[in-house]
Amino acid sequence: MSHDEHTPFRENIPAYALGALDAQDAAALESHLQTCASCRTDLAGYRAVGDHLLTALPPRNPPAALRRRLQSRLPSAQKAIRPRLNWSISRVAVGAMFTLLLALNVNSVLQVSALQLQQAELTRQIQTSQTVLALLSYPNTQNLPIHANDANVAGTLLLDMDRNIATLIVWNMPQLQEDQTYQIWLIDPHGNRTNAGIFRPDLGQPFTTASILSTGNLSDYIGIGVTVEPTGGSDQPTGPRIVSVDF
């Protein structure tokens, strides 16, 4: 076989050794290899060199300068360097907008929460006011004076025994600490105290209205007392009594 006949096959041997030759050329080469010892030797040589290169060379870290130079040529590194200024500006803008939106959102949530609390308090005040009007319009409603140690504190208990409704109206109730509440107690003839609701002084007006919440008959009791208690109320009175009413 002449040198020229080998040439197209020889050129394909390195690619074949790497498994990179397409199927048609590979089939032709394999056919040629069966008849040509010279090309088989070439192939064996390329395979040996390839295996040797993969296994015999110890892994080495490139010098730092070379490594940096190579890294700077990577597409990702170039992208990061070139548009850096634009990126920074837009990122700052997006960040600022995000922060602003977040702040607005938190503010809205806080405002909604505050409004919900105000609405609940206003609803309670309106219901109590309507109860007061209803009590005043009922002929059998009793108008009982309150007793208080503080001379500035004055008011009335509107009591309707027929309908089992009572509402306290007190002027100049002292303001409480944040962690305090007023608690109403129904007092029976044996001196037992039963919880009848908690309230805080109404904001923005000099008087406070509070409904007496009773599961039993108000006629079973001889009066009420109002004490200062921790927020949420107590099982039994623990704080000073501010107001009392005798039925």
Ligand SMILES: [Zn+2]
């Ligand atoms: Zn050959």
